[in-house]
Amino acid sequence: MVTRPLRSDAARNRVLLLAAAAEEFAAAGMNASIADIARRAGVGKGTVFRHFPTKDDLLAAIVLDRVESLTALAFSLASADDAGQALFDFLAEAAGRQQQLDFSFLRDSGDINDQLREARERLYLTIIALVERAQAAGAVRADVTGLDVILMMCVPAHVVSFVPGAAPDLWRRYLAMVIDGLRPEGAHPLGPPSPVEAV
Template sequence: MSPRADALRNRDLLLAAAVEEFALQGVEAPISAIARRAGLGKGTVFRHFPTKDDLVAAIVLDRVTRLTALARDLSGAADAGAAVLEFLRYAARQRQQLDLSFLSGDLGGEVAEAQEDMARAITALVDHARAKGALRPDITGTDVMLLMCVPNDVVKHAPGAPPDLWERYLAILFDGLRPEGAHPLPHQPPA
């Protein structure tokens, strides 16, 4: 394996290990636990991610990049409604694996740019679905971005709920996005 391929493999191992450790212990998980889970030394962690903030930003960037790619892939789908539902399901699964909603503050310019790119991709997906009549005409990309987290957030308030309960709330949410039976919304979406 070339040094470059080895470095990429190690980076991927570290990101996956960090997601698992953060899911278990929160962002306070020690770097040593992440390195151990990845089967690498702490020095390798710090070569890739000089600080824990850099590691968290890399996880967020990876997730945002994946969501953006999926939104782009789905934006011209023949079944535009199914495409939006697939996107929301993927986002909810990502969130179930590791909820990063506790993060606040600036994660860096690269993450902010990636989030803006994701917003454009989601807007294109939603615009396509609206044009095909699969979504109600007053739904925007911003609405869908804000709703991506709802299924998992609802389940947080149901102690002892089965891990897939979020799918029930995703179905309810998606029914509310459909044009059938829609009533006017009381406010404009946020910018």
């Protein structure tokens, strides 16, 4: 399937649209309206649907981009000298980026795109590798799984969302608490086993 390049104005609009949509989704969640997105991008509503057949597709395009870039980051950290620090650096970057676009969209966008599902799977596998290396290095307690870490990764953004005028780096505080809960020192039994699948 060969696709001819977009006309120049269409390419420009596509970029404007993605940026506007990311902001609107970040501000209003799945309630952001197509009309608002179009207005913010300075285009007509019809143009939105020409680029993305449905609202879900638009959201999926944005999330896919974030997911893939996060995978790239995780991959680049996979061979760092300090495996523990590598994981914690990754979590910090992930939490920081989620200030802009929460991952709960992975859940909200109901029937997930196939492409997005695959990208998510790649991200998860890469993170799991980071976690296992960090555990082997003794930086992370042995009784958590990669999936646990993935789930806890979303915590700082979520917590901060409850604080109206939050300082821009407040998420670091809660990330620090989460990480302290992942450390081997002072770990208590966790109780129920980790789930096998999520989101």
